[in-house]
Amino acid sequence: DAGVIQSPRHEVTEMGQEVTLRCKPISGHNSLFWYRQTMMRGLELLIYFNNNVPIDDSGMPEDRFSAKMPNASFSTLKIQPSEPRDSAVYFCASTLTGGETQYFGPGTRLLVL
Amino acid sequence: GENVEQHPSTLSVQEGDSAVIKCTYSDSASNYFPWYKQELGKRPQLIIDIRSNVGEKKDQRIAVTLNKTAKHFSLHITETQPEDSAVYFCAVMPGGGADGLTFGKGTHLIIQP
Numbered sequence: 323d324a325g326v327i328q329s330p331r332h333e334v335t336e337m338g339q340e341v342t343l344r345c346k347p348i349s350g351h352n353s354l355f356w357y358r359q360t361m362m363r364g365l366e367l368l369i370y371f372n373n374n375v376p377i378d379d380s381g382m383p384e385d386r387f388s389a390k391m392p393n394a395s396f397s398t399l400k401i402q403p404s405e406p407r408d409s410a411v412y413f414c415a416s417t418l419t420g421g422e423t424q425y426f427g428p429g430t431r432l433l434v435l
Numbered sequence: 436g437e438n439v440e441q442h443p444s445t446l447s448v449q450e451g452d453s454a455v456i457k458c459t460y461s462d463s464a465s466n467y468f469p470w471y472k473q474e475l476g477k478r479p480q481l482i483i484d485i486r487s488n489v490g491e492k493k494d495q496r497i498a499v500t501l502n503k504t505a506k507h508f509s510l511h512i513t514e515t516q517p518e519d520s521a522v523y524f525c526a527v528m529p530g531g532g533a534d535g536l537t538f539g540k541g542t543h544l545i546i547q548p
Binding site: 355357364365366367370378380381413422423424425426427428429 | 480528
């Protein structure tokens with residue numbers, strides 16, 4: 323089992339550029355979560371999907387952030403335009419619907435200059 | 436929404452001693468309480484969890500206790516070892532299953548040799 327896969331692992335970009343983060347959940351898992359981790363705010367839920375449908379996006383900081391899940395094995399989190407305050411580690415996690423244990427991916431470390 | 440408070444933010448103990456980390460939450464409907472361990476530069480990994488119909492759960496040197504009336508739960512690590520050094524996060528899931536987790540701010544546990 324490969325676990326949750328995220329790409330890229332590291333991303334350095336300049337302010338104003340578009341950033342796309344990618345996630346592949348564990349096969350068979352049908353709930354997917356995006357979290358952001360910073361020193362100041364800790365681990366925060368951004369959005370989650372059940373069966374590819376966004377359920378709660380109240381944690382998405384602003385309109386610059388968008389997330390999609392076109393199929394059961396792929397999700398993207400896009401930031402456009404990016405700003406320095408978006409610098410953080412972005413984690414994707416997955417679980418079985420109705421399940422509770424969330425398995426985290428390795429994260430994407432984003433630095434916006 | 437749910438509010439999770441975690442204490443202490445830093446805990447230093449002698450190797451072999453016990454460590455206790457405490458969390459409180461606000462939503463009485465919350466029903467799932469996991470603890471995650473995160474080593475530097477790594478992903479959060481589940482170490483133990485407890486559900487609202489259970490008061491205590493043990494797994495070797497690790498235990499979690501839950502007091503639903505007082506809305507607090509604690510992580511207990513006995514016979515601490517150097518590899519226990521990490522940041523520990525408590526989390527809370529609202530009722531209904533497959534919801535996103537609300538995390539505490541984390542406790543940096545330092546095991547002194």
